[in-house]
Amino acid sequence: MSEQLTKDNEFLLPASNTFVYSTMLAALMLNWLPWEGFWLALRPDFAALVLLYWCTYKPYRIGIGIAWVVGILADVADSSVFGQHALAYSILAFGGIMLHRRIQMFEPLEQPMQVFPLFLLSYGAFALVHWLMRGVFSWEFFLGCLSSALLWLPMSMLLQSMRRVRRNPNELS
């Protein structure tokens, strides 16, 4: 019973604004490491992961607007056309907000299968813009969606554990 209670309370864990934005910044920094060649294709999109995490766990705080801003920053960094990442991340955030109850309902091991279509959809929008602008469809990057989905579990567990309040070991219970 008590286990059930703690599980239900998981989504009530506190998250300060500073924490939310610093995780997003850290994710962007991870994206901006000098990845090259094959590793670049295999790179999970850390910013998308963190955005999706916050959209599923704090859907009323972190929304499409913030996803859009993060997308614009990613556009500047990648020197892609303005709005390309922004579009993809807005769609991802929308998916996360609409499905947040559904994703949380599943066991941790089943969640990656639930978020994979969202990454696929958002990357699909990205690749579509790429195709319209440059006439090439970059299939390789779909690998990145797969690795993002695989990283979902460790990433969400890490963020979840960072949000948990540490109990003072000397405190009497």
Next chain:
Amino acid sequence: MDQTQSFRFFNRGPSPVARLVFFVLLSLFLLFVDARYRSLEVVRGVLAIPVQAMQRLATSIYTQPGIWWGDLSNYIDSQGRLASENQQLHMQAAENAVRLQQLEVLQMENAQLRKYFDISQHADYPVQMAEIFSVNSDIFKRKVFIDKGTQKNVAAGQVVIDENGVVGQITRVYPWLSEVTLITDKDHAVPVQILRTGLRAVVFGSGNISNLSLRYMPISSDIQVGDELVTSGIDGTYPAGIPVAKINKIERDPAYPFAIINCTPLAGVDRHRQLMIISGLNKAPEIPANDGKQVESKGKKAKKAKQP
């Protein structure tokens, strides 16, 4: 009245669908404006300052341990290596001095000959060193960022070379950085001449780092494997006579009107860290106005091809 008040308690602004539609439309608008008019460069420049600072930080976090390790191992085995390197450099310097003398003589001679022919000097450009700062994180774009921007008078359209040949051209400038489109970027065109025969051609990037293709050459054209391509200087962007590529494969299939020709770039397009920016090119004389319309449309096409 009370009911609406309590209802307001749950009001969370526009619904997610409305927000999605708003932001998707905003993104599409930006996409359109940015792709069509390129009028958002100022916004991009302003946003680029903090973003690029963060990128620099990320890159340095990644590379710093390696640099420290290099420093440490340098410190440990520097003495002997430095001595041998010093000796080697001395020898090289002596050799270079001899060559330099020859070069000076040749330059004098060249200047004199040019005076006879009244041709403006065109092989002497101000050169600026720059270092690669980061590589574009999209494997389908061949772009790098270098650490000189408008602060150092770098401008879009200037040419970037290394000691072996052309690397690319500057396509976007930020205050402290600039973006170089490599010659191997897909559909990036460089007008060239074959050194052996003087035949003019255009070499296109293939999107692959070690490959360029020479398109629209008739099957019967006089090209051999191993021919060297140098810039022809006809477009006014690339100065004449800089090595670009070497031909490594020719397929002449009579079924097609053009031969399929592959070349490898001579410059270490994907290797070096230090690059040189050539600045202050001579402006080309203006095109006469009488047949301006035709020329303009042609020029536009060429421009489009050059800046993908």
